[in-house]
Amino acid sequence: MCSLKQSWQRYVPVLRTYHLHVDYIEENGKVKKVYTNKGTFALKELHSFEQWQAIEQAYRLRLPMVPPIYEAMPNQPLVRFREQFYYLMPWLKKPKETNAHFFRDLATWHKHSIKERTVTAEEIQRYYDERKNESNKEKQFLNDYMEKCEQQWYMSPFQLQFCTYFHEVMRAYLFSEQMLERWHEVLTEKKKIRVAFIHGNPSFDHYVEGQNGARYFISMEHAKWAAPFHDLFLFFHSYLRTYPFMCDDGVRWMNDYEQELPLSEDEQALFYSYLAYPHMLYRLVYEYEHHRSHHTERQYVARLQKAYWQIKNIEYVISKWMEAKQKQP
Numbered sequence: 001m002c003s004l005k006q007s008w009q010r011y012v013p014v015l016r017t018y019h020l021h022v023d024y025i026e027e028n029g030k031v032k033k034v035y036t037n038k039g040t041f042a043l044k045e046l047h048s049f050e051q052w053q054a055i056e057q058a059y060r061l062r063l064p065m066v067p068p069i070y071e072a073m074p075n076q077p078l079v080r081f082r083e084q085f086y087y088l089m090p091w092l093k094k095p096k097e098t099n100a101h102f103f104r105d106l107a108t109w110h111k112h113s114i115k116e117r118t119v120t121a122e123e124i125q126r127y128y129d130e131r132k133n134e135s136n137k138e139k140q141f142l143n144d145y146m147e148k149c150e151q152q153w154y155m156s157p158f159q160l161q162f163c164t165y166f167h168e169v170m171r172a173y174l175f176s177e178q179m180l181e182r183w184h185e186v187l188t189e190k191k192k193i194r195v196a197f198i199h200g201n202p203s204f205d206h207y208v209e210g211q212n213g214a215r216y217f218i219s220m221e222h223a224k225w226a227a228p229f230h231d232l233f234l235f236f237h238s239y240l241r242t243y244p245f246m247c248d249d250g251v252r253w254m255n256d257y258e259q260e261l262p263l264s265e266d267e268q269a270l271f272y273s274y275l276a277y278p279h280m281l282y283r284l285v286y287e288y289e290h291h292r293s294h295h296t297e298r299q300y301v302a303r304l305q306k307a308y309w310q311i312k313n314i315e316y317v318i319s320k321w322m323e324a325k326q327k328q329p
Helices: 004-016 049-061 102-113 121-150 157-190 229-239 249-260 265-276 279-290 297-327
Strands: 022-028 031-036 039-046 079-081 084-090 115-118 192-198 207-209 215-217 224-226
Touching: 004 022, 004 031, 004 039, 004 079, 004 084, 039 049, 049 084, 049 192, 102 192, 102 215, 102 229, 102 249, 121 157, 121 279, 157 265, 157 279, 157 297, 229 249, 229 265, 229 297, 249 297, 265 297, 279 297
Parallel strands: none
Antiparallel strands: 022 031, 031 039, 039 084, 079 084, 115 192, 192 224, 207 215
16 A cells, blocks of 8 residues: 555646645545546546556547546546556545346446357357367366365365365256357347446446546446357356355346346356356366465455355346246246
């Protein structure tokens, strides 16, 4: 964290390009809260060319949920100073009811830039084969590791826990592959996909409100062109990575989203396939076996348990989504 003097020396020259007289700079996570003669602002620093592209494109597209980005010079939303890029926007607060409009607004964001494009049978098959091969490779590793554990006279706590979870993990792989098959079947017939300029890191923490009640998504540094459901995957994959709970709100949230932007059959199938895919647990087991770091055995067991909880939370919410779909006329 920068000292007050370091913050002043580093950021005041940037803020002067906006003709602001700075009174105080407050560290607030990855954003700087800047108090000036013209009000309170948020200053963010970019750390890669990809982030620069994301902010630049979000600004150019005039997406309805992008907060105002101030120009230091005409038509220039970003300031470059000492080989770093910065952008400035008003300081915004979190809405009182964070999730009341979140998913409708996310769908509205996607609708503004969504477009359809044709894909070839070769492109579909190539992607299908890549996903299938990746899944087979991971399953083979986990199967081999399971056999290795069972052959030992004494299992470590991590190995014992893994063996307890093994069959449910394989079931998650099976469901993910079934949804991939469904996606392949539908898209091979359809040969059209939808892409949108997605947020890339949607969360309730990145959803704010202006003084006039307008709502915005902030932290757009990971925005990119992708299938709109990818934002849903990113949100739920992160949100469900916690202790065991029944996310019944997930049904309402998906309904809110689909009232604005319904998912097609192939999009829904690939969304389920992505979400159910237990890659994080595989990565953890692989790390434990081949690249064990400074973590203790107890810490590895805790991480494994958390990865398993995520699988079960995802399993629950997908089952509820599928039940809700079946009840629709």
